[in-house]
Amino acid sequence: QKEVEQDPGPLSVPEGAIVSLNCTYSNSAFQYFMWYRQYSRKGPELLMYTYSSGNKEDGRFTAQVDKSSKYISLFIRDSQPSDSATYLCAMSGEDTGFQKLVFGTGTRLLVSP
Amino acid sequence: DADVTQTPRNRITKTGKRIMLECSQTKGHDRMYWYRQDPGLGLRLIYYSFDVKDINKGEISDGYSVSRQAQAKFSLSLESAIPNQTALYFCATSDLGQGGWSTGELFFGEGSRLTVL
DSSP states (O other): OOSEEEOOOOEEEETTOOEEEEEEEOOTTEEEEEEEEEOTTSOOEEEEEEESSEEEEETTEEEEEETTTTEEEEEESSOOGGGOEEEEEEEEETTTOTTOOEEOOOEEEEEEO | OOSEEEEOSEEEEOTTOOEEEEEEESSOOSEEEEEEEETTTEEEEEEEEEETTEEEEOTTOTTOEEEEEETTEEEEEESSOOGGGOEEEEEEEEOBOGGGOBOSOOEEOOOEEEEEO
C-alpha cells in the first residue's frame, strides 16, 4: 500500500463546476499538507499549504485536512479552463523529516469551456 | 529567466551510456533536490542536499549519483543508463521558513525528459 493514495483521473468538469480533489494517507505522523499544481510540460508549483487539521481558503481554492480520517481535500469553486492541470497532494511529518515531502501520484483535471 | 534551470530539457540515449543532468538556481536556497516522475508513481525523491557539504540519499537512489558543485548547482548522474530510468526528472530547491522549519514549498525546474533506449 502506498503511503499516499490519489485517484489519477482524469476528472472532466464543465466550466463553473465545483471540483473536489482528494488524497488519503496512512502515516499518522504527517503534519504538513500541501497541494501542488502542475501544468503540462512544467514543474509543479505550490498552490495551498496547511498545517495539521482544519480548513484554509485562498480565493477559489479551499484545502481541508481531516487527520482523524487521514483524508485531505482540495475544492475549486467556479472552475475555469485555466485550472486544467494535474494536482498533486504532498505531505511531510516528523518521521519523514519535515524537509522531505511524500507526493501522491496526481489527479489530472480537465475543465471544458 | 527561470529561477531553477535544468539542462538538457530532453535527452535520448542508449543503454550503458553515462548521462548527467544539470541544475542551477538563482533563488539563493541552500536546499536542493532531485526527483523523478513516472506515470502512476508520482514524484519520488532520488537525492537531496541541504548544503554544499551535505548529500543524502532519497528513496530511489540506486543507479544514480549526485554532485553539489556550489550552492547554486546540483547535478544528477546516471553512470550506466538503463531503460527503466526513462522518466521525467525534476530539480527543486527550498528554503527555511520562520523558526528554522521548511515551509514545505519546493520550487521546481521545468524538468528534463530522459529516454533510455
